[in-house]
Amino acid sequence: MASQSINRKYVFLFSEYDAILAQFDQDWDAVRGLLGGKGANLLDATRLGIPVPPGFTITTDACNDYLATEQTFPDGLWEQNLEAIKMLESLTGKRFGDIENPLLLSCRSGAKFSMPGMMDTILNIGLNDNITARLAARTAMPRFAYDLYRRLVHMFGHVVMDVPEELFEAVITDQRRESGVSSDAELDATAWQAVIARFKEIISRHTGREFPGEPIEQLRLATEAVFRSWNGKRAFDYREAAGIDHRLGTAVSIQTMAFGNVGEDSATGVFMSRNATTGEPVLEGDYLINAQGEDVVAGTRATLPIAQLKTDMPEMFSQLQAIARRLEQHHRNMQDMEFTIEQGKLWLLQTRDGKRTAQAEVRIAVDMVHEELITREEAVARVQPDQVDFFLHPQLDPAALENNQAIARGLNVSPGAAVGVIAFDPDLAVRWAKEEGRDVILVRPETRPDDVHGMLAAKGVVTSKGGRTSHAALVARQFGKPAVVGVEEIEIDLDRHLMRVGPDRVIEEGDFLSIDGNHGLIYHAKLPTVVPDIRNPYLLKILSWADDIRKLGVWTNADYAEDAQRARDYGAEGIGLCRTEHMFFEEGRLQIMQGMILAGTPEEQAEAIALLMPMQRSDFEGLFRAMDGLPVIIRLLDPPLHEFLPPANDLSMEITDLKLRQQQLSSQEEAEQVLEEIEVKRKMLERVELLHEANPMLGTRGVRLGITIPGLYRMQVEAIFDAACRCAADGIDVRPEVMIPLVSHVNEFDVMVGPLRKAAEKIMTKHGMEIPHLFGTMIEIPRAALTAGEIAGSAEFFSFGTNDLTQTTYGISRDDAETGFLVHYLQTRLLQDNPFTSIDPDGVGRLMQMAINEGREARPDLEIGVCGEHGGDPKSIHLCHQLGVNYVSCSPFRVPIARLTAAHAAMKTD
């Protein structure tokens, strides 16, 4: 990158588009690489015939050569620069450094990718004391002239000469007081002259150098400052974090100044080609008559809505409309633009793709398809999964935001809105949430594993320290809690149970706080929230297009009929996982389940199992009716039995309590009753201790349990088929698929499935019906994946249980790791992704690929799905598409995201 050539062209005029496009063979990406995004866009707009103030761009090559040669301009650069200025002089009829008719320039950095931490803009280059005085006299607008000059000295002093900004601000504040005015707009030419004098003193004192009066020197120093800012700490850190190549370098764009502040026929403004909030196809923006660009943003004067310009300057407005249309058609995207009107002449200063809300993104994408600007595929590609997510999380009510100001901003690490009372202590958060039913926001300097219970109890989390991979950020995202971290403006005083924001505001524990996890904002108020409607017609359109594109099926994990219904509404094409154990925890059932576990004889056990049968049947009936015509995968009981009994500690305590009570009772009868109760608890405790396992994750569960208590799975299968036959009798199209979990050896499946098939046949024969069905298994143990060919000889479908498969493949207990070493691994970037969030492609993904290939070889029509939580994660969905699974199954709320992502995956590989 450091090679130099005497003949090398380092400077391109905006009007030299033909040369540069020919050089790069119309490759805009390469053009942006050389000229930076800003330079390329201005050249492009010039090419389109849009009025852009004349200018030129110094290439990124120049920057790289400058940095590689210990900060000397490469040969030819300065000469080409001067040449380009000459061209501007001839185009504008002004001369750079001329006292009568001075050419003024702006200087801006612009790398290939937009990047914070780079040097800011410097305006009005070309002014000095003499030129300013002459300009003031000549135009009879002294205030205008000195206002331009003070801005130059201020910006140059700060940006190029590294004088702290506060020093300049203080001068202006002083001057306002001195002049007895409250706003900068009221300061006149004399006042600004005084300010300029003091600015120069500050620069001289602070840097030991004078503000350069020579325009050409100003330009040289500004250019060098832009070059150097490429290696500034903030820019460097940003590139590190964002993975941007450090060798790209930055370009510098030099542009003729246009002035919106030369009278009532001048104006300046910013506007979007469409509404950035709603996506409506109308111009949206603000402007000021007789003002400079900064003034619109600063908010010192009340701006006018862009629609007003239609009345004020109808010709100008219609030119803006034409420009917006032209640029949208060219960029095929909504544009965010800056303009200046100088004495009735419209100049476009900048254009770029506009930022917008999720709603706007979706609507604009759909509208642009209808306007034939983009294809359906492009529309689908443009909407990102987290934008769909927006429609599913509560958001702060936009209406309320108009009257409320955020008190601080931090990092938006976990989306959604949360509103509640502040608790500074996790235990307090738990108490308020659990015992008093209050919505709580947990606020901590930072969080540690010990605080997780408080985070779980809270509606949202705020920390004053930490970054995107801090413990708080990771855990909050993990559990879907809206969170804002690293809010440096708040200062938490845990001892006094309060926090300070700025010098004045004190916020106490128990005060209401509202947080906006999407934007990293916090509000000292109890704001209303709204849940955006997933039934947004534009979103539905995008999703329906996504459905046409994707290859991957999207199913859902649902245990109850209402969940199934919701998922179906969201577009789920089947149930990939119904966890039957949840049904056993319900009121009235848990006791029966416990009875089964505590049964002394096989007969007692069988009796308890029989009691559960009609309950299970009615559960399944609900699911089948909701999923009429779609497949329903039901997983037979999976968790270890001890989960259905109280913990040993609780039982010990209860027994102790009962014993104490018994001693205090006088009535013989009551005492005996208590004794009986003690006996029951004792028996339970004994069983709990017997069922205790050192590593329950690797213990007696799934098919291992099924083999130990064969009556249990048989009952479940009977309930499934009895329910299926009853529904079928009502005309429902029932498609049950029975899933046997935790198989690690084909023999486990074979031993289990034989009797289960017989039980199913028996029920169907009883009803005189034949229900189409499958018997299959979860692949959630490495050995199952490694012997998938054998297993597929018996099993009719596979469903990857990627959570457990990750635990065993990685040898990580998720419960332990995610409050322990895994957090450390993610914080130190030892691991890029949490393997429980996104499927690990090299380990787990490789096992999946083996299982898919060998399973399909053994059984070509093998149905293969993924039912772990990964099923709703975009990265994992991409992987699943590549691996060639038939469908992913995710929670109902993730279904729309999965549909969209599956389409993205299909477009990426096709």
Added chain:
Amino acid sequence: MASQSINRKYVFLFSEYDAILAQFDQDWDAVRGLLGGKGANLLDATRLGIPVPPGFTITTDACNDYLATEQTFPDGLWEQNLEAIKMLESLTGKRFGDIENPLLLSCRSGAKFSMPGMMDTILNIGLNDNITARLAARTAMPRFAYDLYRRLVHMFGHVVMDVPEELFEAVITDQRRESGVSSDAELDATAWQAVIARFKEIISRHTGREFPGEPIEQLRLATEAVFRSWNGKRAFDYREAAGIDHRLGTAVSIQTMAFGNVGEDSATGVFMSRNATTGEPVLEGDYLINAQGEDVVAGTRATLPIAQLKTDMPEMFSQLQAIARRLEQHHRNMQDMEFTIEQGKLWLLQTRDGKRTAQAEVRIAVDMVHEELITREEAVARVQPDQVDFFLHPQLDPAALENNQAIARGLNVSPGAAVGVIAFDPDLAVRWAKEEGRDVILVRPETRPDDVHGMLAAKGVVTSKGGRTSHAALVARQFGKPAVVGVEEIEIDLDRHLMRVGPDRVIEEGDFLSIDGNHGLIYHAKLPTVVPDIRNPYLLKILSWADDIRKLGVWTNADYAEDAQRARDYGAEGIGLCRTEHMFFEEGRLQIMQGMILAGTPEEQAEAIALLMPMQRSDFEGLFRAMDGLPVIIRLLDPPLHEFLPPANDLSMEITDLKLRQQQLSSQEEAEQVLEEIEVKRKMLERVELLHEANPMLGTRGVRLGITIPGLYRMQVEAIFDAACRCAADGIDVRPEVMIPLVSHVNEFDVMVGPLRKAAEKIMTKHGMEIPHLFGTMIEIPRAALTAGEIAGSAEFFSFGTNDLTQTTYGISRDDAETGFLVHYLQTRLLQDNPFTSIDPDGVGRLMQMAINEGREARPDLEIGVCGEHGGDPKSIHLCHQLGVNYVSCSPFRVPIARLTAAHAAMKTD
């Protein structure tokens, strides 16, 4: 198998060897298939010119055809039978059924594989009332004649006609009483005539049929009985269990009787070609002058040692020697033979490969190599791993066994001997063993998971029920406890704390019992035990030959210098696994370790770690000195920290106790001291609770711990290299290899190994030395195997931790499963092998193969070993050889077995 042919030859004379060998092209295996083992051996001996009583064999085809056609003789069989008898008549000059010179025959079953449950021998076929009377008169030996006849009626009645044996025995007992004698030998011809009459009555009464007087009818019925016995229940069950094909069928051998009981020039005996206990190359056996074969076995008369025959009948003895030599040369194995001398003529009745002790096996194999009978490879192949095992387990002292009779026999499910007092209750076993230090034998009807603590506390285990895969058998083998199960003769009365053996013997709890797990015998006595010497010169020879053959290295798992020394003596070629954590549990170190865990600040922690350093260093010095010139793999700390702290329950109890004590103390000073103690325990409890993990197997251990507390591994590496340099300074050839455990992602290894390499360099620089060394990792997590190519980019060696790899690959917690569902799986044969005993080839083995291939691809000189317990298991060693690992590492005691098995594996595949 059921096809018949008129021309088929069903009967072969022993002398028709040329025909049959031609037919089967010298394939003895095929000959044995047709004639059975016994028939083939007799034909073969005849071929060798050894005097075998003339006879013939009815083929297994005949049997199969008979069984396939509802028990009718196939066409031609009977005619061929009669023809063969004619040949015998012409060879012997006697006639079957002739009253003057009767031919007497024996009839024996004989399948391809020796099989209990088949029909026994019937002798003396061809006698009836008349023939016997004439024989008595003609030979003037009436007792001889009637003795033969009563044996025929007895055997025929029992074996062919299904009369219970006891009925016959009772008659003889009565007769002895009646005759006033105490042994059968004293009964005269008249007495036997009375017995025969009663036998016939019993047969008639019991079966409704008469004992057949016609010799040819006797032969027909006996032949059919042999055929039918193939499908008898015991034979069928045996074949099921042993995996023998049910379609093989049995042959029947019909042979001329030779009589050792016709005078002082007659004799009968059994002998081995070498000593079956020691392997010495001298004839060994017993004989009786003037007796029948049974008498030698029955023990009713005192037998003479075979050496005595040299004096009694020198010519006969020298013939026996010649026959033994001839047969040994022919079979290239030690022979077990039966002979009869009939009036000065020697007949060989049977020969087969002799059973022998492990010592004898080893010595005979070595001697036969020196005698040039077999090659070294054959000698090595002949010795089995469990025979080497014999040299390592205590055995009952053979001298003591001469004076003690076993009281019962069961299944020999776990080898070795154990001596101790009987406990019928597992809790009692624990109390006696732990509190009173007594050696205990746990005796139970059968064992359950609840009894495991008792089994662990006991020296040996006996059960009256259960088979080879019963819970007791599995657990005993697992933990290396000698065990005899399924001892049906003992009847346990748990209520009265005693057991009965037979009608008379009562054995009480607390009595001494000795058990011989090798042979499944139990003795009601406290017998001395001996440990056979591994330094047996014949074994050493076999092992040195094995070393020449094997490709696989054999290393050892050793944590202490003395273990390392022992393993080296046994032939270990390196240490494959030194578990450093064991060093931390030693006296004086555990407290420091706990101090490190409880440290409040990083400084306190570092201080504690520094204290451990010199201790570790001296541990390593010992190992390096013992393994001078051999590699030593040291695994850095692996277990989770909570293992170094007491269990939470214990701490709670201790705190409670201390509180009670504190309240009772009057002295202020003492009370304060106790308070301090409470504080320490409280802190410990708090940390134990913090360190608690739901699944510690998948938790914060190995490299995860190393990353969390980097100072710990650094200290260990410093200790390793400091020790290495000190040893090297003394001229020791030190080859340390540092192993980082539980890696699942290459980044874990990389993050850890960088600083460790630097620490090692620093120490070596300090000493001014360069120690050759490697840094590598364990492959014990599926993901490590799946990404082995990446990991081998950084790691210089792999060591498969097959125990943990099995746990994670199978998703099985070993601790839980082996007292739970895994026992059930093995009992029901859902799994053929316990995957923790023998490496699962399809799952774990497949992962290993992937890791080996991809690891070597990335690093061709990658050193790959196996350090799980599987390293000492023969099946696993075969697999490891196939997979191409460089070495297996096993416990010192398993090293000789591994050396032998590795040679077997090499011979199998080469």
